[in-house]
Amino acid sequence: MPWSRVLLALFVAYVAANALHVGYVVHHEPFAFDAWNVAIDSGAKPITFERFLQFWWDQYTSSNPRLGQPLTYLTYKLEWFAEIATPLAHLALSLAITVLGLGRWPRRGRDLALWAIAIGFSWFVLPQIGRNMFCRAYAANYIYTAAIQLWFLVPLRLVRSGDASLHACVAYGIAGIFAGACNEHTGPTFLAFLLGYAWWLRRRGGHPRLVLAGFLGMTVGFALLFFAPGQDSRYGEIAQQVSLLTRMLQRGITGNLDIVRDYIAYGAPLLALLVIALLVGLARKPPPTTPPPLTDDATRAARRRAVRFIAVAFVMGLTMAMTLFVSPKLGSRFYIVSLSLLLAGFLALADAVLVTRRQLVPFVVLAIAASAYAAVRTVPLYRQVSAQGAARMAALDASKRGDIFVADAFGQVDETWWYIGDDFRDFQKRELVQKYFALSRVFFRGYDLKGPLGMAGVRFAPRYRVAGDDCDRQYELFDTGVTRGFDIAGVHRSTAAAVELLRGQLGAQQLARFELGVVFIGAPPPLPRPHLVVARWSAGRIEGYTAKISRRGRSTTREIKLGKELAGKPFEIYIVQVGGEAKKLGTTDGAPLRYVPWRSGVYWVLACDAKPGGTECFVIAATRQSA
Incomplete structure (x- = not known):
């Protein structure tokens, strides 16, 4: 069997193993956190198409208007949806990162190796990916939508002229509506990028109709999200308490700098790898057998393009972080798109400087090791908390109206990189459970350093x-x-x-x-x-x-x-x-x-x-x- 076919088979096996791992862990996620919100908001009724539309409308008008919210409903209500959709979303996100980084569809073995790097590196580059991907609500609102938004950028990367037919522009504008409705914190940056990119193409004599169509569509989608009635009632109507400017001023200079610091801290491993890749590429000269067009001039030009891509990705991530200055909520999930773009920049640099197999293999090995480590950390953990969650649900089902329910903590209480933690440590979640089961009180018995x-x-x-x-x-x-x-x-x-x-x-x-x-x-x-x-x-x-x-x-x-x-x-x-x-x-x-x-x-x-x-x-x- 040719060596290329062996590598292809190994790549397919790696992708399949990663998908099976993600699906297995999602299947063992305990019924927790937003599962209670969906159960109460939907009246605990089984899914129908009419109920799905009604839930979506109710969320848009009175709760969470993001596109990820109807997807959240499907993850909890439609059997096996999350177990299939989440691995596909993770794979789709990694493929979008790869295409953005390479500027082409992955075809040959080298491209597949870079795609494998995107899959493996995501486990330590995307902030707290286990915690965010293995909670269905967060996965739908931040992993699924990150894939949607990065795929929205893919046509612009592949069509360098920014021009397209009328039908393509209309379709791209519609895609922009969906991409714009994904997240308030990424929308302004994407809109600024699209406008700036259209201006840059126009200055070079191009006709950026595709870019402008995407800009118009995303503007509509972002407006539908930002001005949605549900924004006023989210997070306990916190948006009505202070204005956006007041919230930014309340955080102060140090509080806002902490947000930027978090972006830098989450990106630190990838920034270190960028430096390592650049040094490796500069330290080794390609052998004479290296295929054209990797001449010295072409190599330097490829490096410059990769560095420009990284600079644009970093600035976009920085501006996305700055939108959090006015956000009522903070957390690692808001940096997923930012770090995805930066990971695409790493692939662009790797494609330009890691020109030999010997240079590329260590990064592939690191990616595979990261995937294996993620499986080792998550499979036993979620198997354990799944059993503990099932025992808790059985005890709740056996309770009677008006009972006082005491929940002993899961083995893992606190939030980690891999797990969101025991939801009963949150008083608001205990209130939802109390309401759902008509209990008089719900108490939590678990680790509390101050207790x-x-x-x-x-x-x-x-x-x-x-x-x-x-x-x-x-x-x-x-x-x-x-x-x-x-x-x-x-x-x-x-x-x-x-x-x-x-x-x-x-x-x-x-x-x-x-x-x-x-x-x-x-x-x-x-x-x-x-x-x-x-x-x-x-x-x-x-x-x-x-x-x-x-x-x-x-x-x-x-x-x-x-x-x-x-x-x-x-x-x-x-x-x-x-x-x-x-x-x-x-x-x-x-x-x-x-x-x-x-x-x-x-x-x-x-x-x-x-x-x-x-x-x-x-x-x-x-x-x-x-x-």
Whole structure:
């Protein structure tokens, strides 16, 4: 078999593997975030064509008027739509980037290698692509629409004269309407580019009718989006609170410079690769067998064109970032189009300077490695959160009207490059769930660094008793101050300070006991004993214990070192993954206390009363760990 066919087969296998990876992860996305909005806005009714049009109209007039919103409806309502459309959108975006960079359709093996680079580099060049692509609403509004807008530019790249027939101009103008309705933050830059490009072509004696048709169409599309009735009610009617100019002034110089800094930071890996590619190209001279027209003059001209392309792409990205000065929302998703254009610039430079196979292969290997790394990071993660999401949905389905529902956090709570995080950490999403299931309250129990013992859904319960009383009283003035949630020793100090304050407030009355307990909002998770204590004061002394959790090097095994005050005490030592399982590790007899985290989340070390009938545990350490 010819070597060219082998390379073609490998490329097809790579594209197919990438598509299967994206589709698999999308299929395992839990029902979260905008899924609740769509469910409520659509009345949880199955899709019909009439309901689809009604949803689109409702969103345009009273919510999100972007073109991505009806696509969002399809991703949630039409079975298998997201699993098919998202891989295709990712592939289409990479192909548009490739065509824009090369200025031609990829045909030969070298072009396919550059397309492979576009696919692989997208995993670390496009900002937080996993987080944005593997949330259906964000994918529809930012990945799908980025593909639409970049494909809108492709005809201009292929038709260098900017001229076309009347029918082509009409079709391109219609395409411009759709491209203009995609995103408010990219529209002004595209319009300025089209106008400037038409002027430049006209100065060179051309007839830029295709460019002007695209400009007129995009102007209509952008106007339909920018002046849509739904803009006034988006994000809780935040657009009506201040004007665009006022919002820009409120952010101030430093706030607006932070937006530009984010653009530079997201583009830093690609900018570094641009420098590397340029140095590699300058360091090696093409061999005599290099096919024409890669003479020295032609090579220099190609480099100049690539540098101009990069400069235009960078400026366009910068102006797109500057439109965020007036945006009520910020985030990585707003830089996807900007970095896509810059990636196209990289391909233009690579095509010009990486003229030998030896120069190009390392970049292809890096692209394939990036794709493999993305799969390794996302497939296990989404398989895990999918199972956890299904369990949560089953619990919600089993709830009754008026119930108090407590949701234990997914293994991954926070937002990362690869995952948008647990939506129940957002109070507004919990309100939507509460409304959807007619519950009285929905609480979230998960990691919160500022929360008691590093947990949301947990609170301290300070109680005291005065000498001669038979009942405990609640102490309302307890405050941990600046103590971080995992700092048990700091909580002990806060308890001692609260005791001294309370004794002064009691005056002639004598404080008999003060206890800082821990209670869960809603039903408590499985625990070795029903009563949790952090510290207790009586007879003039504070009773509280500490421990340290450590590990050696890269080992997954953790070891618990008990404080000296625990030596010989009648306690059993447990490790608890809060919201999950509790495991007994041993006692205070000095034997090693070791465990391996079995699920990502918050872990507490408990010293539990070992006496028969014991009912309490002291929390002696708290931390957050990954499985």
